[in-house]
Amino acid sequence: MKKEFTITVYTENQVGLLNRIAIIFTRRKINIDSLNTSPTESENVHRFTIVINETEEVVRKLCRQIEKQVEVLKAYYNTNDELIWQEMALYKVPTDVIAEKVKVERLLREKGARVVVIRKDYTVFETSGHREEIETLIKTLEPFGLIEFVRTARIAIIKDSKGFHEKLKEFEESQPADELIENEYLNKQDEVFTM
Amino acid sequence: METLELIKEKKIESKTQNISGSEAVLKALIAEDVHTIFGYPGGAIMPIYDALYDYNDRLEHILVRHEQGAIHAAQGFARTSGKTGVVFATSGPGATNLVTGLADAMIDSTPVVCITGQVFAHLLGTDAFQETDVINITTPITKWNYQVTDATEIPSALAKAFYIAASGRPGPVLIDITKNAQVQKFDYNGYEKSDHIRSYRPKPIVRKEYIEEAAKLINEAKKPFVIWGQGVILGKAEREFAAFIEKAGIPSAWTILGLSAIPTSHPLNVGMLGMHGNYGPNVLTNDCDVLIAIGMRFDDRVTGRLDKYAKQAKIIHLDIDPAEIDKNVKATIPVWGDCKETLPLLTALVDNKKHTDWLSKFRQFTKEEIEIVIEPEMHPSVDAMSMAEVIDALNELTNGDAVIVTDVGQHQMVACRYAKFNESKSNVTSGGLGTMGFALPAAMGAKYGAPERTVIAIAGDGGIQMTIQELGTIMQFKIDVKILILNNRFLGMVRQWQELFNDKRYSFVNITSPDYVQVAKGYYIEGQSVSDRKDLKSALKNMIDHKGAYLLEVMVGKENNVFPMVPQGCSVAEIRLK
Numbered sequence A: 001m002k003k004e005f006t007i008t009v010y011t012e013n014q015v016g017l018l019n020r021i022a023i024i025f026t027r028r029k030i031n032i033d034s035l036n037t038s039p040t041e042s043e044n045v046h047r048f049t050i051v052i053n054e055t056e057e058v059v060r061k062l063c064r065q066i067e068k069q070v071e072v073l074k075a076y077y078n079t080n081d082e083l084i085w086q087e088m089a090l091y092k093v094p095t096d097v098i099a100e101k102v103k104v105e106r107l108l109r110e111k112g113a114r115v116v117v118i119r120k121d122y123t124v125f126e127t128s129g130h131r132e133e134i135e136t137l138i139k140t141l142e143p144f145g146l147i148e149f150v151r152t153a154r155i156a157i158i159k160d161s162k163g164f165h166e167k168l169k170e171f172e173e174s175q176p177a178d179e180l181i182e183n184e185y186l187n188k189q190d191e192v193f194t195m
Numbered sequence B: 001m002e003t004l005e006l007i008k009e010k011k012i013e014s015k016t017q018n019i020s021g022s023e024a025v026l027k028a029l030i031a032e033d034v035h036t037i038f039g040y041p042g043g044a045i046m047p048i049y050d051a052l053y054d055y056n057d058r059l060e061h062i063l064v065r066h067e068q069g070a071i072h073a074a075q076g077f078a079r080t081s082g083k084t085g086v087v088f089a090t091s092g093p094g095a096t097n098l099v100t101g102l103a104d105a106m107i108d109s110t111p112v113v114c115i116t117g118q119v120f121a122h123l124l125g126t127d128a129f130q131e132t133d134v135i136n137i138t139t140p141i142t143k144w145n146y147q148v149t150d151a152t153e154i155p156s157a158l159a160k161a162f163y164i165a166a167s168g169r170p171g172p173v174l175i176d177i178t179k180n181a182q183v184q185k186f187d188y189n190g191y192e193k194s195d196h197i198r199s200y201r202p203k204p205i206v207r208k209e210y211i212e213e214a215a216k217l218i219n220e221a222k223k224p225f226v227i228w229g230q231g232v233i234l235g236k237a238e239r240e241f242a243a244f245i246e247k248a249g250i251p252s253a254w255t256i257l258g259l260s261a262i263p264t265s266h267p268l269n270v271g272m273l274g275m276h277g278n279y280g281p282n283v284l285t286n287d288c289d290v291l292i293a294i295g296m297r298f299d300d301r302v303t304g305r306l307d308k309y310a311k312q313a314k315i316i317h318l319d320i321d322p323a324e325i326d327k328n329v330k331a332t333i334p335v336w337g338d339c340k341e342t343l344p345l346l347t348a349l350v351d352n353k354k355h356t357d358w359l360s361k362f363r364q365f366t367k368e369e370i371e372i373v374i375e376p377e378m379h380p381s382v383d384a385m386s387m388a389e390v391i392d393a394l395n396e397l398t399n400g401d402a403v404i405v406t407d408v409g410q411h412q413m414v415a416c417r418y419a420k421f422n423e424s425k426s427n428v429t430s431g432g433l434g435t436m437g438f439a440l441p442a443a444m445g446a447k448y449g450a451p452e453r454t455v456i457a458i459a460g461d462g463g464i465q466m467t468i469q470e471l472g473t474i475m476q477f478k479i480d481v482k483i484l485i486l487n488n489r490f491l492g493m494v495r496q497w498q499e500l501f502n503d504k505r506y507s508f509v510n511i512t513s514p515d516y517v518q519v520a521k522g523y524y525i526e527g528q529s530v531s532d533r534k535d536l537k538s539a540l541k542n543m544i545d546h547k548g549a550y551l552l553e554v555m556v557g558k559e560n561n562v563f564p565m566v567p568q569g570c571s572v573a574e575i576r577l578k
């Protein structure tokens, strides 16, 4: 059964790696719903957060292919309930509408929107949250002359993750520690966290 | 203080040399124990070629006739020597001509390092003359690639390249060097080989518990069956492999890239797997109780229809590449690791067994195959010669000691089925990609990789014409390869499919040939063409005894088919004998 999975990839910071990772999906004609790159708590380690809609088996194989890339340190995949995740969105609305129709302002406040810029002609709001929340807000704003809208890729933190510091130390050893075996997931087949 | 400082500086000075990036490339090759380079010059790689002029005594450069020839030669070299092949090519068309070979080396796990020239760094992205985005073109078909734009990066980039190409599951690496980096002078502090990259784990750690579980399964098995691939050869684990199957007494069959890892005559060698493989191994794949796959990746040409593949069996999969486990066939017990390490551990835990009855089942199928397929192939009742009888006659002369390099098509399947081998690394073929045009250039490299051995390229009349220009390289460098063309005046393998599956609608498979003997003569290479059975043996003998390159064309039956055959979409057990 297909569902939403978030793949977290820890990598070296290297030109061209984005392409190497992206083509693992495109070669199999798998659509990437969202992709974010970010630094991590460890210096020089980068993090890709990729969201796709696929079966777990496909996702597991994709992660193996990703981990196979020379500059990839580790790839994990998780379902939504294993994650804290957020997306951010910016909305541009005509300022006069906002000023006139208090309803809109209240609505925005209820949704936890924040004003980023107010100009005579338009106001820019920002929200962050899950995609559904963002989508309802767009729907709500549309009748009020939403001028422009943009949403970021998902960023996610794995609930059970202890960060990458310790793992990185193991990677730096030329003789890797026992935990750093590529088939560690085999011991935890029912827990999805580690693979 | 002052004196100390001075001494220190002097010390560094004596170690540091101011050299060009190009020279650093050549020093890296020497440090990596490279002796032979296959390449072709051009504008963007001229500084490296200029430096090469002074290294002629230490590095032998083979000027091919097409860059595809260079990379196939490097592959052939890697296959017979067990070392990494090296290629030079220029930017743009030079680099794009490598693409087929890179894809071939990628899918067949062949260690190759390609060094391509690139336009000046400041011109990148300007559509400069002969600028191509080589890095992005080659990303999916390289294990690793990297663009160098500054000479100081050259030693470390090449050290990484050689380490990555040869370690773990080997593969091709491409280093693209901009022209400014080639000419740039920098302080060179010597070359240090790489043996660790923190994000790269060439070998998964061996887990004892899985070895134990695997051994338990094997010891309980009544009908265990080993299928092996090139992993055994790449892992240099031929002895460990033989020790394992001999102790456990398990019949073993090979993929075409695993061929020659153990001698053809080994009593436990039951033959070839897959679409045109032997009868027993295919049928009994669906009868065994434990299937032990070693260094192979369950290619669809081996498995046939997956949902009917070895469903009754427990599967033990030994592989160095974690991504291969469960990719096509789900493993009951995965044994991740280098088989050079895992096999001895497994051997220690398995019981000494014979499995005589089970083995004799394979023999029964062999008997049937001999009767229905092999005997008629070896001794045709018609005048036209069969490919099989040519290979059979060749066996008699080589005694299985030659390196056989095949192209792609019917002759490849026939050669793999019938050629005899005594030694590992003797069968060179394009397996995963099935690249026509592979044999001739690969044979040149194979000869450099194994100079003391007889190297025979076997090609069809289609494939030979794809890279026939390499006769020029063979001529110029006096490469002693024997070229055997099995001419059926058709693109045989495609014709066979059209006959069997498209109602004999022979659509563009009729191919004409030049007078090969004349062509060879034009290149000052001796040759002969035979079409009569009575001339075959002496012609083959002439070819093998001849000092230097030789071309022999053998006219074979036009519409012969390769059997047995697992038709596409069928299970291995549905293999057809005719």
Ligand SMILES: Cc1ncc(C[n+]2csc(CCOP(=O)(O)OP(=O)(O)O)c2C)c(N)n1
Pocket: B407, B408, B409, B410, B411, B412, B434, B435, B436, B437, B459, B460, B461, B462, B463, B464, B486, B488, B490, B491, B492, B493, B494
């Ligand atoms: C570069 C390339 N193009 C096309 C094919 C498809 N193909 C596979 S076998 C074959 C026929 C080969 O004919 P020939 O070289 O005469 O060998 P034969 O099968 O007759 O032994 C073709 C066209 C291929 N494998 N490689």
